[in-house]
Amino acid sequence: xxxxxxxxxxxxxxxxxxxxxxxxxxxxxxxxxxxxxxxxxxxxxxxxxxxxxxxxxxxxxxxxxxxxxxxxxxxxxxxxxxxxxxxxxxxxxxxxxxxxxxxxxxxxxxxxxxxxxxxxxxxxxxxxxxxxxxxxxxxxxxxxxxxxxxxxxxxxxxxxxxxxxxxxxxxxxxxxxxxxxxxxxxxxxxxxxxxxxxxxxxxxxxxxxxxxxxxxxxxxxxxxxxxxxxxxxxxxxxxxxxxxxxxxxxxxxxxxxxxxxxxxxxxxxxxxxxxxxxxxxxxxxxxxxxxxxxxxxxxxxxxxxxxxxxxxxxxxxxxxxxxxxxxxxxxxxxxxxxxxxxxxxxxxxxxxxxxxxxxxxxxxxxxxxxxxxxxxxxxxxxxxxxxxxxxxxxxxxxxxxxxxxxxxxxxxxxxxxxxxxxxxxxxxxxxxxxxxxxxxxxxxxxxxxxxxxxxxxxxxxxxxxxxxxxxxxxxxxxxxxxxxxxxxxxxxxxxxxxxxxxxxxxxxxxxxxxxxxxxxxxxxxxxxxxxxxxxxxxxxxxxxxxxxxxxxxxxxxxxxxxxxxxxxxxxxxxxxxxxxxxxxxxxxxxxxxxxxxxxxxxxxxxxxxxxxxxxxxxxxxxxxxxxxxxxxxxxxxxxxxxxxxxxxxxxxxxxxxxxxxxxxxxxxxxxxxxxxxxxxxxxxxxxxxxxxxxxxxxxxxxxxxxxxxxxxxxxxxxxxxxxxxxxxxxxxxxxxxxxxxxxxxxxxxxxxxxxxxxxxxxxxxxxxxxxx
Numbered sequence: 092x093x094x095x096x097x098x099x100x101x102x103x104x105x106x107x108x109x110x111x112x113x114x115x116x117x118x119x120x121x122x123x124x125x126x127x128x129x130x131x132x133x134x135x136x137x138x139x140x141x142x143x144x145x146x147x148x149x150x151x152x153x154x155x156x157x158x159x160x161x162x163x164x165x166x167x168x169x170x171x172x173x174x175x176x177x178x179x180x181x182x183x184x185x186x187x188x189x190x191x192x193x194x195x196x197x198x199x200x201x202x203x204x205x206x207x208x209x210x211x212x213x214x215x216x217x218x219x220x221x222x223x224x225x226x227x228x229x230x231x232x233x234x235x236x237x238x239x240x241x242x243x244x245x246x247x248x249x250x251x252x253x254x255x256x257x258x259x260x261x262x263x264x265x266x267x268x269x270x271x272x273x274x275x276x277x278x279x280x281x282x283x284x285x286x287x288x289x290x291x292x293x294x295x296x297x298x299x300x301x302x303x304x305x306x307x308x309x310x311x312x313x314x315x316x317x318x319x320x321x322x323x324x325x326x327x328x329x330x331x332x333x334x335x336x337x338x339x340x341x342x343x344x345x346x347x348x349x350x351x352x353x354x355x356x357x358x359x360x361x362x363x364x365x366x367x368x369x370x371x372x373x374x375x376x377x378x379x380x381x382x383x384x385x386x387x388x389x390x391x392x393x394x395x396x397x398x399x400x401x402x403x404x405x406x407x408x409x410x411x412x413x414x415x416x417x418x419x420x421x422x423x424x425x426x427x428x429x430x431x432x433x434x435x436x437x438x439x440x441x442x443x444x445x446x447x448x449x450x451x452x453x454x455x456x457x458x459x460x461x462x463x464x465x466x467x468x469x470x471x472x473x474x475x476x477x478x479x480x481x482x483x484x485x486x487x488x489x490x491x492x493x494x495x496x497x498x499x500x501x502x503x504x505x506x507x508x509x510x511x512x513x514x515x516x517x518x519x520x521x522x523x524x525x526x527x528x529x530x531x532x533x534x535x536x537x538x539x540x541x542x543x544x545x546x547x548x549x550x551x552x553x554x555x556x557x558x559x560x561x562x563x564x565x566x567x568x569x570x571x572x573x574x575x576x577x578x579x580x581x582x583x584x585x586x587x588x589x590x591x592x593x594x595x596x597x598x599x600x601x602x603x604x605x606x607x608x609x610x611x612x613x614x615x616x617x618x619x620x621x622x623x624x625x626x627x628x629x630x631x632x633x634x635x636x637x638x639x640x641x642x643x644x645x646x647x648x649x650x651x652x653x654x655x656x657x658x659x660x661x662x663x664x665x666x667x668x669x670x671x672x673x674x675x676x677x678x679x680x681x682x683x684x685x686x687x688x689x690x691x692x693x694x695x696x697x698x699x700x701x702x703x704x705x706x707x708x709x710x711x712x713x714x715x716x717x718x719x720x721x722x723x724x725x726x727x728x729x730x731x732x733x734x735x736x737x738x739x740x741x742x743x744x745x746x747x748x749x750x751x752x753x754x755x756x757x758x759x760x761x762x763x764x765x766x767x768x769x770x771x772x773x774x775x776x777x778x779x780x781x782x783x784x785x786x787x788x789x790x791x792x793x794x795x796x797x798x799x800x801x802x803x804x805x806x807x808x809x810x811x812x813x814x815x816x817x818x819x820x821x822x823x824x825x826x827x828x829x830x831x832x833x834x835x836x837x838x839x840x841x842x843x844x845x846x847x848x849x850x851x852x853x854x855x856x857x858x859x860x861x862x863x
Contacts, residue, residue, distance in 0.1 A: 109211040117206050124199045165494045167433035172271045173385045177316040186257050193250045200243050282495050289493040302434035310387035317388050328377040335369035360403050361522050367402035368519050375516040390427045422450050426504045447500045451480035472510040479503025502565045509561050602654045609650025689736035704814050706745035747814050754814040761802030763838035778827045784820045786810040802840045
């Protein structure tokens with residue numbers, strides 16, 4: 092009976108503990124659900140957003156699909172198409188947000204439901220006190236769960252309604268996008284046909300100013316949506332600009348530190364205007380990262396780039412170049428303004444004709460007057476502009492073709508803008524690369540001339556690259572460009588499956604791109620932390636030194652982690668890679684791992700540092716760089732020797748500069764017997780004192796060592812401030828000592844032997860013969 096009672100008591104206590112844990116878990120999940128319900132779902136915000144998007148959609152399709160204008164413009168159709176796609180992206184983001192909230196609610200509801208059906212929750216305690224507490228807690232819990240279920244139901248029903256509304260709107264939006272694309276397709280197919288009476292006012296009853304404000308509102312809305320939907324890419328563009336600014340400032344300081352800055356005669360623009368240079372390069376490059384940008388956004392990027400370009404070249408343009416540049420800037424600004432007008436008007440047609448005639452005439456004037464002095468690529472750009480502008484005038488006046496005329500006029504003037512942006516961005520990038528390579532190779536003791544930095548030329552490959560970039564820029568928002576690029580984008584973003592792994596090609600590209608950027612950053616850090624061997628301050632040591640390995644490892648680790656996260660690869664796949672590495676280490680990577688671990692030991696213990704002078708393998712060398720797997724040392728004969736880190740630690744290594752750069756050197760000398768040793772010592776002390784590079788603290792030492800066979804040997808020991816001076820100082824002192832001894836008639840003997848020839852008489856020789 093006692094045994095059964097003990098078992099029952101144990102079982103009851105166990106059930107009581109389990110029941111208490113269930114009550115606590117349910118209460119905790121109820122609190123989490125309450126917070127999600129209160130803060131997680133913004134029904135009003137989503138409804139307002141959806142109403143706003145519906146209103147904008149009506150504005151977008153007005154005149155294109157609804158209330159069609161009798162005169163359709165390509166710009167208006169293109170802007171409408173881009174705007175509808177941006178609205179679709181906006182709706183997709185909101186649907187994704189709602190779906191996430193719905194998933195969170197479903198998961199926590201499922202968790203609470205699974206807890207409330209546990210058997211232990213419904214077993215009554217036998218103890219009366221426990222039973223009373225149980226009833227009280229169960230009643231409270233049951234009441235909260237019922238109320239929560241009602242709230243869950245209302246929330247999920249509301250989410251379902253929102254999803255239905257959004258899905259229905261998205262379906263209508265997709266139909267409008269398809270219809271707009273079909274209109275675009277028809278307009279492009281009929282691009283060579285007449286648009287009708289281009290000098291006759293349209294029936295939409297919009298004046299030139301009304302069409303401007305209508306266009307301004309539409310372009311502003313699409314610009315705001317585009318920036319919001321592509322905020323991450325914009326941040327990357329700004330980060331690249333900031334990184335370039337920091338890089339250029341460090342590079343400028345490095346040139347000043349090396350004493351080379353004042354030797355540069357021409358291309359100092361990257362040092363004088365680092366902000367403008369960085370903005371011009373970053374904005375020009377990232378303009379190709381936005382697949383279907385609205386022209387308002389592209390125009391904004393170009394305006395900022397024009398300002399940066401003006402700042403960069405204001406000191407390098409001569410009077411003639413400034414006149415050409417400013418005239419084209421004025422034409423470009425009017426062109427950007429005109430290209431943002433979406434509705435046809437007679438005044439705009441005259442504006443197109445004026446811009447086309449003026450730009451073609453000005454280009455023809457420059458080709459005729461300055462043909463010999465113009466850059467070949469610039470001449471080709473002017474020829475292209477003239478052809479486009481003449482064709483624009485002919486199509487408008489003769490063919491009554493407004494759309495094609497405007498398209499040709501805009502793209503002709505934009506060609507010149509592309510030349511200025513691409514050629515200057517290329518030149519600045521080349522300057523940055525050349526200046527970086529120059530200082531790196533100079534630090535490696537390569538003999539380079541400073542005028543090599545000015546040798547920049549445009550090759551055929553660069554011209555071909557310019558043509559490709561021009562084609563992409565000109566045709567980026569055309570219908571045919573979309574038909575070519577859309578399948579490529581779908582191919583890269585399509586989800587594929589291998590086993591239980593989902594992937595897409597864009598995630599693979601992102602993965603390797605981040606790894607590549609990590610490697611570049613690590614190399615840049617190594618470049619700026621590497622001290623020059625030509626520095627005038629010989630006592631200054633590289634304080635980072637071997638800590639650079641840890642910095643590089645940190646950069647690689649962060650890069651790999653970001654690559655896995657950004658590409659969507661599950662982090663748990665790293666265990667597979669680590670397991671594979673473990674097998675590889677067991678089968679034959681011991682040496683590699685030994686070198687890697689030795690690199691970490693060097694980083695933490697720091698037995699050697701960059702620029703240290705060491706003796707290894709019976710040879711004196713200088714540490715040039717310390718890598719993760721191997722290190723590079725430079726011999727004084729000019730050779731670079733790569734030593735695995737494991738070998739560097741396993742050998743007996745003498746580091747002459749570990750604690751300081753001072754070195755003690757000695758000179759052995761002898762004086763002839765009979766010399767005045769007190770005078771010899773005084774002369775040596777004076778010679779050592781007169782040399783500026785011989786340290787007086789600790790003081791030099793002069794020892795008379797021993798009586799040798801032909802001289803009295805003397806040893807001289809002295810300190811120099813840096814090990815690199817030791818041999819030079821020793822050479823100077825030997826010359827000075829020799830001159831001083833000659834002037835004071837003190838002989839420095841050389842080893843000699845006296846030979847005495849003894850004469851032997853005839854008697855002695857006969858006696859010796861008899862004995863033998």
